Amino acid sequence: MREALVAAAFRLFLERGYEQTTVDDIVALAGVGRRSFFRYFPSKEDVVFPDHERCLSDMQAFLARSPEDADPVRRVCDAARLVLRMYAENPAFSVQRYHLTKKVPGLRAYELSVVWRYERALAEYLRGRLGGRPDGILRADVIAAAVVAAHNNALRSWLRSDGRDDAGAAVDHALAYAQSAFGDVPVPPRGTSPEDVVVVAARRGTPLWQVLREIEDAFARD
């Protein structure tokens, strides 16, 4: 029944537009009662994003079962990849939805609130991991935002290609950039005394992220 409603809704949305389609039109096409629509979808917008609720739960579960010693930044990047996977499971559907949300302001606003919930999930996890350190909460929020922005950048360019590009590679590349900007910040240097000194040498003109990767490696090396 959910599937029937989603199918009917998308047929009409693509045919005559989102705002030009009423809930009555959808239920008439699906052959169900109007009241049942709102039993399955709390609002008309929800029918456009039928699987995000499940994906959000998956992400929360994924973060909850993180090993204690995992690199938090890498972990939230992996969590973000769950969203990509959901989009990639159904490329045609995702591309249709993308074109829909791009032109309907109401749907864009709704999508923002969905993205916001993903971002909060990542930020909450990071707050738990970085909470004690100086500016831990600030860092958690900023890293979550950067990871989400990188993910969405790659996701959108994949959607713009109508699902032809390699989504996985694009997201990997984007997340690598976000990760490089924040490095292994939260991992405390284990078993080092503050007298230890790390020296990094770089040519001028080297992209900063390469320099950062060197620093990261230097700090990671025992």
Added chain:
Amino acid sequence: MREALVAAAFRLFLERGYEQTTVDDIVALAGVGRRSFFRYFPSKEDVVFPDHERCLSDMQAFLARSPEDADPVRRVCDAARLVLRMYAENPAFSVQRYHLTKKVPGLRAYELSVVWRYERALAEYLRGRLGGRPDGILRADVIAAAVVAAHNNALRSWLRSDGRDDAGAAVDHALAYAQSAFGDVPVPPRGTSPEDVVVVAARRGTPLWQVLREIEDAFARD
């Protein structure tokens, strides 16, 4: 008339809640016709954010008149400070609105779309400045998101303090962190040969942003 409507709306919102207040209640208290409300505010939510439209225009104008040689990251940080200034102009009002949006999901969603427009303005400016460089668009989006997240983190903690903390200092600190994560990435080293080498030494355990600042300074030094 705008002011009268905003005043009446907030009195009722604080008194009996946002959802329990109808537009009819507002216009009755303000003594104007219902139709006039929607002439000034396209939706009920807009009356809660009466000055964001103006602030967004200010930000766009500010970015448009940026000098060519300005550091783009610093520039978007300064642009973000315009938003803080708007909040700080009317602390009592901002705090009331904060408590309102915190508990009403519909207003939170609306606020997200407002924040998104600020973020897009910053990202568009950065895209123009970084567009040519490798991953320019990705970097633009990620930096804009990080700056907005840092700003909002500081703004919210100021609002939670009921406007008692030093908002400017908190935002400066948060933006400095975001800036440090991305450094002077876009500024190409001027007049240097790739053979020049920069050496940075840091103690283990030093916060990464301090290390980054050293690098930044080292690169900036002729």
Added chain:
DNA sequence: TCCATTCGCTGCACTGAGTGCCACCTGCCT
């Protein structure tokens, strides 16, 4: 086999946001 309870579905009536239309009134120009 028959009754009772429950659960999912439906129709109905209602509230409230948002819109289109027209009438009005006020100030202004000719």
Added chain:
DNA sequence: AGGCAGGTGGCACTCAGTGCAGCGAATGGA
């Protein structure tokens, strides 16, 4: 005086979303 333009109010309408009551089918027990 008579048009004219812009801000305003009133009215009726659409449509999303909700509360309520009825209805049928499946389940479960005697």
